[in-house]
Amino acid sequence: MLTVADYIALAFFAILWLGYSWLLRGRTFFGRTSLTHAMTERRREWIYNSLRRDLKMIDTQIMAGLQNGTAFFASTSMFAIGSCFALLGATDKVNAIFADLPYVFSSGTASFELKVGGLTALFAYAFFKFGWSYRLFNYCSILFGSIPMVRDSETDIIAAERAAERVIRMNVIAGGHFNEGLRAIFLSIGYLGWFVNAYVFMATTAIIVVVLTRRQFFSEARLAIMDANPPSILHLSAIRRDMPPDGGSDLSGGL
Structure with missing residues (x-):
């Protein structure tokens, strides 16, 4: 049902996915900190x-x-799964369309159904990741209330820091x-190249991974x-130098 090129392309897809995930688990790449790890520090801040805020409406809005956002992608994944079953x-109709297209390797109904099954598995994986993330953000909101x-x-700085660290850890997880769920959604775009042929599958997967990297x-x-x-810091220093000696704003004649 699948050709040798299909198996190679599928292995290439899995290797790039696992390799990219492994790359993000490390903190640096060519001496550069990843965007994900940088955001972890911003979450901590x-x-x-x-x-230092008694009124935490801003923080609750961020949590919401x-x-x-997580609920939106979870719902989108469910719709995508339903679309795959509809596909x-x-x-027979899709195979008839592909048969008339140039550079498309049509390998039969069974092969097409296997490819659609793989795409369904991708969206199912994304849904479980988004669903678990949504639940953890819910736990994070509860921990934030503590x-x-x-x-x-x-009065008790150590207890406050422990409570903050629990929230940070849950938020990061x-x-x-x-x-990870969003990564599966992105890679599913590369997976669509497999419906054309194995070589397009490898090319689209490589392009997606390069863009994500x-x-x-x-x-x-x-x-x-x-x-x-x-430059923004230098610009701020220049503004301070231009301010009047009394530190106020020169608004004479402006009112």
Whole structure:
């Protein structure tokens, strides 16, 4: 049902997926910290900043946003699974379309159904990751409620830090599962190349992994999180030099 090229392409897909996941488990790549690990530090800063706020509406809104985003992708994965089952019911029509397309290797109904089954498994994996992430973000919200108020934090700093660390750890774990589910969604785009032929499958998978690697280690988003933008600091210093000696704003004539 599958050719040798199909097996090679499938193995290539699995190796790139596992290799990219292993790469992100390490902290650096060519001396660069990944975007994911940089965001872990920002999560820590956020939770510790909340220790200095009695009114935590901002923090609860952030938690709600994380949960809503996870729920959206979980629902999307369910719709994708349903679409795959619908595609299995139209196997003959799809094979007839592929048979008329150039450079498409049509290997029969059984092969097509196996490919659709693999795509369904990808979306099912993503759904379980998003579902578990949603539940962990829910636990994180509960743990966040155990963070003491500012006055209590100042009284027992060690207990406050322990409560913050529990929230940070749960938040990081939930974010990790969310990232794994999102990675499966991204790689499913490369998987679609298999419906053309094995060589397109390998090419699209490689392109997706290269794009994801660039975003993790060489993107502008990473630079923004790493605070690698010294011109803004120089600009702030220039503004301070231009301020009046009394430290106020020169608004004479402006009102």
